[in-house]
Amino acid sequence: xxxxxxxxxxxxxxxxxxxxxxxxxxxxxxxxxxxxxxxxxxxxxxxxxxxxxxxxxxxxxxxxxxxxxxxxxxxxxxxxxxxxxxxxxxxxxxxxxxxxxxxxxxxxxxxxxxxxxxxxxxxxxxxxxxxxxxxxxxxxxxxxxxxxxxxxxxxxxxxxxxxxxxxxxxxxxxxxxxxxxxxxxxxxxxxxxxxxxxxxxxxxxxxxxxxxxxxxxxxxxxxxxxxxxxxxxxxxxxxxxxxxxxxxxxxxxxxxxxxxxxxxxxxxxxxxxxxxxxxxxxxxxxxxxxxxxxxxxxxxxxxxxxxxxxxxxxxxxxxxxxxxxxxxxxxxxxxxxxxxxxxxxxxxxxxxxxxxxxxxxxxxxxxxxxxxxxxxxxxxxxxxxxxxxxxxxxxxxxxxxxxxxxxxxx
Numbered sequence: 391x392x393x394x395x396x397x398x399x400x401x402x403x404x405x406x407x408x409x410x411x412x413x414x415x416x417x418x419x420x421x422x423x424x425x426x427x428x429x430x431x432x433x434x435x436x437x438x439x440x441x442x443x444x445x446x447x448x449x450x451x452x453x454x455x456x457x458x459x460x461x462x463x464x465x466x467x468x469x470x471x472x473x474x475x476x477x478x479x480x481x482x483x484x485x486x487x488x489x490x491x492x493x494x495x496x497x498x499x500x501x502x503x504x505x506x507x508x509x510x511x512x513x514x515x516x517x518x519x520x521x522x523x524x525x526x527x528x529x530x531x532x533x534x535x536x537x538x539x540x541x542x543x544x545x546x547x548x549x550x551x552x553x554x555x556x557x558x559x560x561x562x563x564x565x566x567x568x569x570x571x572x573x574x575x576x577x578x579x580x581x582x583x584x585x586x587x588x589x590x591x592x593x594x595x596x597x598x599x600x601x602x603x604x605x606x607x608x609x610x611x612x613x614x615x616x617x618x619x620x621x622x623x624x625x626x627x628x629x630x631x632x633x634x635x636x637x638x639x640x641x642x643x644x645x646x647x648x649x650x651x652x653x654x655x656x657x658x659x660x661x662x663x664x665x666x667x668x669x670x671x672x673x674x675x676x677x678x679x680x681x682x683x684x685x686x687x688x689x690x691x692x693x694x695x696x697x698x699x700x701x702x703x704x705x706x707x708x709x710x711x712x713x714x715x716x717x718x719x720x721x722x723x724x725x726x727x728x729x730x731x732x733x734x735x736x737x738x739x740x741x742x743x744x745x746x747x748x749x750x751x752x753x754x755x756x757x758x759x760x761x762x763x764x765x766x767x768x769x770x771x772x773x774x775x776x777x778x779x780x781x782x783x784x785x786x787x788x789x790x791x792x793x794x795x796x797x798x799x800x
Contacts, residue, residue: 394522394529400577401517401526404510407568409533411471414564415499417545418481419443420648421557422492423630424549424641429489433635433762437627437754442496445747447504451740454504456595458732463509463579464572470506471569474499478562482555504743508735513579515723515731524667524720528659531716546645581728599733608670608725608791611784613738615677615718618780619711620745622773624753625688626651628762629704635762637697650701651708654687658712666720671791673721674784676713681777683710685770692767 395402419439426435447454457466480495510530518526549557603609629651633643658680665672687707694700718738726734753765 394518394525398518398522400575403571403574404513404517405529405533407471407571408510408530410564410571411568412533413544414478414561416648416652417548417557417564418478418561420545420641420645421549421554422481422496423644425484425554426489426492427630427634429484429486433631433757434754435489436630437624437750437757438493439496439630440627441747441750441754442493443500444743444750446497446501447507447743448740448747450501450504451736452596454508454739455599455733455736457505458509458512458736459595459729460732463513463732464575466509467506467579468569468572470502471565471572474502474565475562475569477502478558478565481558481561504736504739507739508732509579511719511723511735512728512731515728516579516581517577523723524663527666527720527723528663528716531659531712531719532656546641546649549641596733596737599730599737602726602730603734603737606725607787608674609722609734611674611787612677612718612721612725613734613741615674615714615780616738617741617745618776619681619684619714619773620742621749621776622684622688622769623742623746624749624751625691625707625766625769627750627753628757628766631757631762632691632700632766633697636695637700639697643697646697646701647704650704654705654708654710655712655715658709658714659716661709662713662717666717669791669795670721670725671788671795673717674788674791675781676717677721678777678781678784680710680714680717681773681780683707684714685710685773685777688766688770688773692763692770 395405423436423439426439429435477495477498480491480498484492484495514526514530515523545557548560603613629647630644633639633647637643639646662676662680665676684707687703687705687710690703691700691707694703722734722738723731749769753769757765
């Protein structure tokens, strides 16, 4: 990993930009959750903070996917980061009577992220050599978790020490720094055939990407992996509620649980690194098994009465979550042609954000009545059911991929 960072200046700039941007996001998330809970005293509102981080991404997919395939990905990512600076500064205007503005600001940042994320993922195979792609994918996947761990923990301490407004300013600054770093990237982020000069057709371009996925069963299976993962993602919206209501730990407790989640997301990709390089069959198997690990961790969280025990269980759960995310992302990178990769990743992002938004909203509504514990237990069970169904439904595809790999070796 260090060798890749030393050898590849452009990848180093891109991953550093992503690290700084994610760190700012999690600084703001801890502060925003505390602010919204203080202003509304609502479990649903806390869950809706996470919805505002996911649903807007789904809504702009018909634009984001084609944009990542038709336009210069580097310029697109820079432009998005610049506009996100202004959106982050909107958090400073949130107060009594204007809690709604928090969701507008976060939703705007998330909608713009829907352009950034597919572009960066689609560009990765063009930034690194093929033999470095598994390592680069793991590192890019781990940065989100690393900054969740560091950003949530440090962000909680930063918010307590300097106030929530300072955390929002730090978030805006992170987007500005990311844009400056991306200006230094020299290698093209687009393949020879991926950037088009003709008029973008959002619906037609998206439909073309979906037809590509339907013709390639391995791509379809990988897309459904993250989508199914999102069905149980409402558990993450309960973390701040558990920290506040069950553990009585406020912003500090929220930071601890989010940091535990981040550590799991960091370590999970590294545990799966060797497996993803073995081929599509192993990748599909890893996606299903990882979802079972996620389920087991949150089953423990649902009954835990101690913050420390819950934090360890969250960490274990997201070992599975991080592994699943990395496996499916790498699988899509190696099975999708460059000219479709932006749309496929945008579709992937849209499907998971849609199911996450539904899960977060329903879990928030139900938690208002029954509390967060039963909601977490049900969603953990849902994850176990989904993982079992996924493993069953992909068994023939895994067998076919194993046979193809064996034939290639012989």
